[in-house]
Amino acid sequence: KLQPASLNEIVRESLDLLGPELKNRHLHVEQKLPASLPLVPMDGAQIKQVLVNLIKNALDAMGGRGEITLHVRRDDAPGGGVLLEVSDSGPGMDPSTLERAGHPGFTTKSSGSGLGLTLVQRIVEQHGGRFTLTSSPGAGTRATVALPSAPDGGAPASPIGAEPRR
Numbered sequence: 813k814l815q816p817a818s819l820n821e822i823v824r825e826s827l828d829l830l831g832p833e834l835k836n837r838h839l840h841v842e843q844k845l846p847a848s849l850p851l852v853p854m855d856g857a858q859i860k861q862v863l864v865n866l867i868k869n870a871l872d873a874m875g876g877r878g879e880i881t882l883h884v885r886r887d888d889a890p891g892g893g894v895l896l897e898v899s900d901s902g903p904g905m906d907p908s909t910l911e912r913a914g915h916p917g918f919t920t921k922s923s924g925s926g927l928g929l930t931l932v933q934r935i936v937e938q939h940g941g942r943f944t945l946t947s948s949p950g951a952g953t954r955a956t957v958a959l960p961s962a963p964d965g966g967a968p969a970s971p972i973g974a975e976p977r978r
Contacts, residue, residue, distance in 0.1 A: 814939065816851035816962040819859070819884050819894050826863040827882075837876060844883040850961035852894050858935045859959075865928045866898040866955045873902035873953060893941070893960040900954075905947040913945055932957075 823845060827834070834841060852859075863882075870880045878901040887893040905913065914929040929945070932955075936943040940960050947953035 814853040814855055816853050817856055818849070819852050819854075819896055819959070820845040820849065822854070822856055822859050822863060823882055823884060823896070825856075826860050826867065829860070829864060830867055833871065837871060839871065839874065839877065840879045842879060842881045844881065844885070846885060849884060849886060849894055850892070852939075852959045853962050854939055854959065859939070862932050862935050862957060863896070863898070865932050866957075869928060869955070870898060870900035870902065870953070874900055875902075878902055887958050889958070891960065893958055896957040896959070898955045898957075899952060901952045904949045904951045904953055906949050910945065910947050914943075 823843065827841065827843070867880060867882075874880075880901075881897070881899040883895075883897040883899070885895050885897075887895045914933055933943050936957050936959070942958045944956045944958075945953065946956070
């Protein structure tokens with residue numbers, strides 16, 4: 813069952829989960845998490861799995877160095893919602909590789925099932941969202957997850973520790 817929740821909180825929990833791996837690889841993670849965003853109806857564990865898969869793909873693409881940017885923001889497209897972008901400073905993908913990325917069984921890794929992005933796509937669609945991947949050689953890759961906000965427009969999530977509005 814989907815429950816309204818803060819996408820920022822899921823980002824923080826995912827980074828906590830991956831903290832040791834990020835630290836061991838000496839990678840910088842930039843977080844752009846605005847304090848006030850609509851809540852998103854979600855299964856938190858599934859959205860966390862999406863984020864972990866996308867961050868791990870970025871880690872693998874970059875090898876030993878680089879930067880990952882996690883940006884959560886309002887979706888300005890009709891219907892609104894919230895966007896989650898995971899960008900990396902890796903080598904990027906050529907158009908042929910980009911086209912096949914996300915197809916079941918396709919992988920560029922020496923070990924891997926090729927199901928990670930397929931799973932991401934499925935979970936995002938089950939949440940009524942959309943998933944896109946953009947990349948070009950030498951310019952890194954950006955994975956974008958667009959999720960609808962709560963049906964009532966989603967009351968803005970209060971910053972952690974903030975007093976509720978009255």
